[in-house]
Every structure is written in C-alpha cells, then in structure tokens.
Amino acid sequence: xxxxxxxxxxxxxxxxxxxxxxxxxxxxxxxxxxxxxxxxxxxxxxxxxxxxxxxxxxxxxxxxxxxxxxxxxxxxxxxxxxxxxxxxxxxxxxxxxxxxxxxxxxxxxxxxxxxxxxxxxxxxxxxxxxxxxxxxxxxxxxxxxxxxxxxxxxxxxxxxxxx
Amino acid sequence: xxxxxxxxxxxxxxxxxxxxxxxxxxxxxxxxxxxxxxxxxxxxxxxxxxxxxxxxxxxxxxxxxxxxxxxxxxxxxxxxxxxxxxxxxxxxxxxxxxxxxxxxxxxxxxxxxxxxxxxxxxxxxxxxxxxxxxxxxxxxxxxxxxxxxxxxxxxxxxxxxxxxxxxxxxxxxxxxxxxxxxxxxxxxxxxxxxxxxxxxxxxxxxxxxxxxxxxxxxxxxxxxxxxxxxxxxxxxxxxxxxxxxxxxxxxxxxxxxxxxxxxxxxxxxxxxxxxxxxxxxxxxxxxxxxxxxxxxxxxxxxxxxxxxxxxxxxxxxxxxxxxxxxxxxxxxxxxxxxxxxxxxxxxxxxxxxxxxxxxxxxxxxxxxxxxxxxxxxxxxxxxxxxxxxxxxxxxxxxxxxxxxxxxxxxxxxxxxxxxxxxxxxxxxxxxxxxxxxxxxxxxxxxxx
Numbered sequence: 001x002x003x004x005x006x007x008x009x010x011x012x013x014x015x016x017x018x019x020x021x022x023x024x025x026x027x028x029x030x031x032x033x034x035x036x037x038x039x040x041x042x043x044x045x046x047x048x049x050x051x052x053x054x055x056x057x058x059x060x061x062x063x064x065x066x067x068x069x070x071x072x073x074x075x076x077x078x079x080x081x082x083x084x085x086x087x088x089x090x091x092x093x094x095x096x097x098x099x100x101x102x103x104x105x106x107x108x109x110x111x112x113x114x115x116x117x118x119x120x121x122x123x124x125x126x127x128x129x130x131x132x133x134x135x136x137x138x139x140x141x142x143x144x145x146x147x148x149x150x151x152x153x154x155x156x157x158x159x160x161x162x163x
Numbered sequence: 164x165x166x167x168x169x170x171x172x173x174x175x176x177x178x179x180x181x182x183x184x185x186x187x188x189x190x191x192x193x194x195x196x197x198x199x200x201x202x203x204x205x206x207x208x209x210x211x212x213x214x215x216x217x218x219x220x221x222x223x224x225x226x227x228x229x230x231x232x233x234x235x236x237x238x239x240x241x242x243x244x245x246x247x248x249x250x251x252x253x254x255x256x257x258x259x260x261x262x263x264x265x266x267x268x269x270x271x272x273x274x275x276x277x278x279x280x281x282x283x284x285x286x287x288x289x290x291x292x293x294x295x296x297x298x299x300x301x302x303x304x305x306x307x308x309x310x311x312x313x314x315x316x317x318x319x320x321x322x323x324x325x326x327x328x329x330x331x332x333x334x335x336x337x338x339x340x341x342x343x344x345x346x347x348x349x350x351x352x353x354x355x356x357x358x359x360x361x362x363x364x365x366x367x368x369x370x371x372x373x374x375x376x377x378x379x380x381x382x383x384x385x386x387x388x389x390x391x392x393x394x395x396x397x398x399x400x401x402x403x404x405x406x407x408x409x410x411x412x413x414x415x416x417x418x419x420x421x422x423x424x425x426x427x428x429x430x431x432x433x434x435x436x437x438x439x440x441x442x443x444x445x446x447x448x449x450x451x452x453x454x455x456x457x458x459x460x461x462x463x464x465x466x467x468x469x470x471x472x473x474x475x476x477x478x479x480x481x482x483x484x485x486x487x488x489x490x491x492x493x494x495x496x497x498x499x500x501x502x503x504x505x506x507x508x509x510x511x512x513x514x515x516x517x518x519x520x521x522x523x524x525x526x527x528x529x530x531x532x533x534x535x536x537x538x539x540x541x542x543x544x545x546x547x548x549x550x551x552x553x554x555x556x557x558x559x560x561x562x563x564x565x566x567x568x569x570x571x572x573x574x575x576x577x578x579x580x581x582x583x584x585x586x587x588x589x590x591x592x593x594x595x596x597x598x599x600x601x602x603x604x605x606x607x608x609x610x611x
Binding site: 015016017018020021022023024025027028058059062063064065066080081082083085086087088090091093094118119120121122123124125126127131134135136 | 243252253254255256257258261285286292293294295296297329331332333334335336337348349350351352353354355369410411412413414418419420450454484486488492497500501504507508510593594595596597
C-alpha cells in the first residue's frame with residue numbers, strides 16, 4: 001500500500017470524531033490512486049481506516065461515483081434526467097455512442113474513454129450538462145462532441161485533480 | 164461554453180444574491196457588510212438568536228418547508244452538538260444551493276458560524292453532493308479565508324468559543340439528501356434512511372444531537388440577524404416569509420436561478436423572469452418544486468410561490484425547482500423518465516418503494532412503447548397508492564405523486580398510446596432518442 005494514500009486517509013480521519021465517517025473521503029482518495037476501487041484499493045482503504053474490507057465494499061457499492069470495475073482514462077457522463085433530456089441530452093448521448101462506437105455505459109475499445117449516463121447533476125438551467133472527469137461542461141451541443149473527444153484522446157487524466 | 168452560472172445584472176430586491184457576478188473573496192464580502200451579523204450575534208444569547216429565527220418565520224428551504232426557528236429550538240441539550248448543512252441538492256431540476264456556493268460562499272460560512280455559536284456546537288459539516296467538485300473546492304477556500312481572519316479555528320472575538328467547519332463530500336446518491344440517510348452516510352454507513360424517532364435533534368451526526376438545515380436556509384441566517392427577524396417576516400406572505408431561490412429549467416426561454424419574494428407567482432417566475440416558452444410553442448404544464456411534486460397546469464400559473472399557495476393548488480413547493488414543459492412533450496415519456504429516476508435512486512430498504520418504483524417504471528415503459536393496456540393505467544394508479552406513505556422516507560412518494568398527477572392530468576395521452584400501439588409524437592419531440600420505439604425491448608415483467 002502506498003504511504004501517501006495511508007497518510008491521506010489519516011488526515012481525513014482527523015476531521016471527524018469517529019474514524020468510520022472518513023470512509024467516503026478515503027474511498028475517493030483510493031479511487032484517485034488506483035483509478036478504480038479494485039480489491040487492492042479496497043484493502044488499502046480497510047487498512048487505513050482499520051475496518052473490514054467487506055464493509056468498505058458495502059459502502060462503496062451504494063454510491064454511483066465509485067467505480068467497482070476498471071474505467072477508461074477519462075470518464076464522460078451525460079445527464080439524461082428530465083431537464084437535460086427535454087432539451088437534447090438524448091441526441092447528445094447517441095452522438096457520443098456513435099463517435100466512441102460504444103453503448104453507454106461502456107469504455108471505448110482503446111480503453112481511453114468511459115461513457116455513461118447519469119442522473120441530475122444540478123446544472124439544469126444550463127443544460128444539457130456533460131461531466132468530463134468531474135468537471136461540468138454546460139450548454140453542451142452535438143457539435144461539441146467530436147472536439148471534446150479529440151481533446152480527451154490526446155491527454156491523460158490529470159491525477160489528484162480534486163484531492 | 165459559459166463556465167459559471169453568474170448573473171450579469173444585479174437584482175436590488177434580492178437578499179441572498181443582490182449583486183452581479185460572484186463575491187468569493189472574503190475582503191469583498193466584508194467590504195459589503197459581510198460578517199457584521201456574526202459580530203452582532205456574539206453579543207446575543209442562544210435564546211435571542213433562536214427568537215430572531217422564530218420571529219423571521221422562515222421555512223426551511225430544502226423542500227419540506229418546516230419552520231427553521233422551531234427546528235433550532237428543538238435541539239436536545241448535550242455536550243457535543245453538531246450542525247450539519249445539507250448541500251446534497253439532488254432533486255431533479257434543482258441547482259440553487261450550487262449558485263449560492265458559487266457566488267456567495269461566505270454568506271453560507273457566516274451563517275454556519277452564527278448557528279454554531281448559537282448551539283455552541285462541537286463542529287459543523289457541510290454535506291455537499293460528490294458531483295459538486297468545484298463547489299466543494301470553493302467552500303474549502305472560503306473556510307481557509309475565514310480561518311485566516313480568525314472566524315474559524317480560533318476563539319471568536321470576546322468569547323472562548325472556537326468554531327470548526329468541515330466540508331464532507333458525498334459520492335453520488337439522491338437519497339442522501341433525506342436527513343436520516345444523509346446522517347447514515349456521514350456516519351460512514353450506506354446512505355439509507357432510518358426510522359424516526361430518534362430524531363436528528365436527539366441522535367444525528369456521530370449519534371449526537373444535530374441541527375440539520377439546507378444550504379439556503381443557513382445562508383439566510385446572516386440576513387435575518389442583519390435586518391431583524393420581524394423585518395424579514397415583512398417580505399413574502401404571512402406563512403411563507405422572505406425571498407427564495409427558484410431554479411427554472413426545461414422549455415423556458417431564460418432558464419437559470421431567480422431569487423423571488425415568496426409573494427410572487429409562478430407567472431412572475433415563468434413568464435416574467437423566464438420569458439415563457441419559445442416562440443411558436445405553448446405551455447403544456449409545469450413542475451412547481453422538483454420532479455417529485457405533482458405537476459400543475461397552465462391555468463394554475465397564477466398560483467403563488469408561497470408554500471401554502473402551492474399546497475392549495477394541489478402540489479407542493481418542494482425545493483423550488485420549476486420545470487417548464489411545452490406542448491411538444493409526450494407526458495407518458497415524461498412520467499417514465501421521472502419514475503426511472505426514482506427507481507434508480509431507491510435505496511432498497513423498504514419493500515413498497517423498492518418494488519413499487521420498479522413496477523411503476525416498467526409499466527410506464529410498456530405504456531410508452533404502446534404495449535400497455537387501459538387496465539394497466541388503473542394498475543399504475545393502484546401501485547402509486549400502495550407505495551405512498553408506506554415507507555420510512557418519502558422517496559416512494561416522490562415517485563408516486565408525480566406519476567399519479569401525470570396520469571390524472573393527461574390520461575388521454577396514455578389511452579392514446581394504448582389505442583394506437585405506439586407513441587404519436589414526432590421524431591424530434593423531446594426525449595425521443597432515449598426511447599426509440601421497438602428498438603428497446605420491455606424489461607421482463609417479473610419482480611426481483
């Protein structure tokens with residue numbers, strides 16, 4: 001287990017009167033380190049929190065933002081909830097699927113980009129909203145799809161972007 | 164693409180966001196009277212602060228509309244008491260707390276410190292939804308600035324009380340906006356609701372007495388102390404005081420957040436601020452307070468934004484998320500998309516919700532594909548009735564209430580789908596690509 005992840009988890013624990021409350025931040029740090037919550041990552045979280053790995057998995061599996069399977073270098077999420085769907089998110093999603101040649105949820109054949117649809121992200125007034133590596137792109141139009149994918153294909157995910 | 168949602172024009176009648184752009188720097192916030200209310204509160208007793216909140220008659224801005232002053236007065240005594248701020252904001256159509264954090268984060272931080280001082284709290288946790296990464300970083304920045312100024316982490320002037328404020332990020336779960344689920348999540352569990360009692364005021368964060376309020380409610384605390392509770396109560400209506408943020412989305416011309424006095428009407432918001440529906444279209448319906456609320460019809464546009472006015476119109480003001488629906492929209496599809504969301508977000512703890520939301524969504528998918536029957540329209544209503552009111556929290560109700568209203572108001576559209584065996588909307592109607600007829604097989608009609 002990496003020392004820095006262990007240290008990060010201890011810093012999170014210090015914010016709470018009960019170490020169990022640090023499980024979400026600990027899982028987030030582990031996902032940033034390992035790319036997804038692999039069995040190894042969950043072991044690291046369990047060690048850092050002094051909790052059983054099964055409990056870490058039980059909590060992680062409840063939340064949509066934790067990946068229990070490997071994902072691409074970049075994650076593109078299209079909001080398909082009411083407000084975005086009503087103004088074209090549906091066509092946007094199909095365009096992403098066509099460009100990436102993958103059905104959401106899925107990862108492009110080169111392993112570079114994971115596409116999935118998500119529920120309301122709270123950008124409804126500026127929709128359709130697309131989240132790219134946890135960064136919102138608003139008023140996203142069909143003609144923005146190809147340039148975005150071009151950019152993502154040529155860059156690696158900035159690690160620890162929100163640590 | 165526009166990056167941050169900011170208003171180009173100041174709105175002098177607003178209380179929370181009267182200025183254009185944002186005030187993220189503490190110097191700018193203080194130059195405009197920021198942290199004056201905190202200083203004022205330090206000369207007040209806890210009871211005096213609670214009394215001001217009660218006098219303001221402000222109702223909680225998270226959705227339920229419970230009087231915030233009364234809630235503060237309920238908090239149990241104890242050595243370790245906590246303040247938890249609900250910034251999970253996940254009700255579809257709602258994006259108001261985000262705007263407050265993006266544009267005026269220090270007003271929230273000031274409100275938190277005043278409330279902490281009021282309860283002599285051991286600490287405050289802002290539970291912000293995980294997707295709001297940028298907003299969480301802005302809050303961390305505001306906390307760091309307040310710490311530098313001595314408002315956080317060191318004794319408040321003239322007292323020996325130290326305020327501690329932390330940001331706690333969620334990880335993607337709608338249900339964590341429900342107070343007991345939020346506390347389960349903060350306590351390191353799966354985010355599932357728990358039975359009440361015990362109420363959070365007795366056993367909440369870390370099993371200690373906890374005061375839990377929405378971001379907008381807490382951000383309003385400095386305003387109330389600044390102008391006085393009685394003066395605040397003079398804005399809005401008698402039962403719904405002050406101004407409130409409304410998130411306008413869907414088929415309105417100018418979507419976005421608008422801060423409105425609660426004496427205004429939906430017409431003021433949708434037509435006045437939002438510019439109505441685009442040229443050549445007509446208003447079909449509108450969601451008055453988030454996708455979980457019964458839909459209202461165009462002839463109800465003059466309904467007041469006040470909590471009691473929306474109830475009298477047969478719905479609820481909820482989170483203040485207003486979704487405008489124009490005449491091209493298929494309401495069966497609209498109902499389906501609504502139900503699918505709640506099906507996905509059901510935590511699975513209570514059987515009526517876990518099973519009911521699934522059956523509602525599956526039957527609606529059959530309806531939308533033209534494979535449903537007239538009997539199944541009544542079956543849908545029957546399932547809605549069996550879900551509502553039968554669970555620990557109101558997520559099941561949040562699915563049943565709107566779907567029932569969609570059927571009751573637009574039954575002819577459901578019947579037409581049954582009669583034609585298909586949806587008669589044109590190919591370019593909203594949401595058509597999500598449900599391409601005949602390409603998507605219906606889900607197997609079995610419980611699981």
